[in-house]
Amino acid sequence: MKIDLSLIGMEKGRQYETIITTRNDDGSKNAAPIGVICAGNDKIINRIFKGSRTLENIMREREFTVNITHDPELFTTPIIGKLPQDSFNEDYSLKSIEAYFKCEVISLTEAIKQSDPIKKKDEAIVIKSRVSELTINRKTKALNGQFDTL
Numbered sequence: 001m002k003i004d005l006s007l008i009g010m011e012k013g014r015q016y017e018t019i020i021t022t023r024n025d026d027g028s029k030n031a032a033p034i035g036v037i038c039a040g041n042d043k044i045i046n047r048i049f050k051g052s053r054t055l056e057n058i059m060r061e062r063e064f065t066v067n068i069t070h071d072p073e074l075f076t077t078p079i080i081g082k083l084p085q086d087s088f089n090e091d092y093s094l095k096s097i098e099a100y101f102k103c104e105v106i107s108l109t110e111a112i113k114q115s116d117p118i119k120k121k122d123e124a125i126v127i128k129s130r131v132s133e134l135t136i137n138r139k140t141k142a143l144n145g146q147f148d149t150l
């Protein structure tokens with residue numbers, strides 16, 4: 001089936017707030033809130049600060065899962081304390097998630113911004129990816145991002 005992110009309300013050029021899940025090097029699963037920019041029907045861009053586990057995992061595995069949710073708890077729990085391992089499905093999606101998609105990395109580019117609103121003068125990596133699989137469990141729209149990190 002052709003992948004089309006507009007099915008979950010994502011429009012090219014706009015940013016959305018999501019929960020990205022990745023594989024840790026010990027095989028356990030990690031979740032973190034990360035912004036996603038839609039770059040086409042089956043392409044996305046992330047900008048992830050160095051030092052995060054998510055970035056480390058994506059650079060090693062070259063793949064990750066983007067979870068679409070409006071559950072506010074999922075945007076705070078992975079930051080305050082890690083989500084328990086039983087919150088994840090086998091395929092790395094989160095349990096009872098509205099929709100999710102799998103991504104394969106196309107390119108990784110260094111990015112430095114001096115006056116970032118979140119972290120001042122820090123380094124990040126811009127990641128471009130192709131969406132390889134989209135699963136919609138319930139009709140939903142990706143959460144629009146107010147939090148401009150680019």
Ligand SMILES: Cc1cc2nc3c(=O)[nH]c(=O)nc-3n(C[C@H](O)[C@H](O)[C@H](O)COP(=O)(O)O)c2cc1C
Binds near residue numbers: 017032033079147149
């Ligand atoms: C709504 C929201 C959006 C975020 N977006 C990003 C982002 O786009 N890039 C990034 O590097 N960090 C972003 N963060 C911060 C990471 O989630 C945070 O650094 C997290 O602790 C990283 O966890 P990890 O080390 O398990 O990857 C965001 C946080 C929130 C609450």
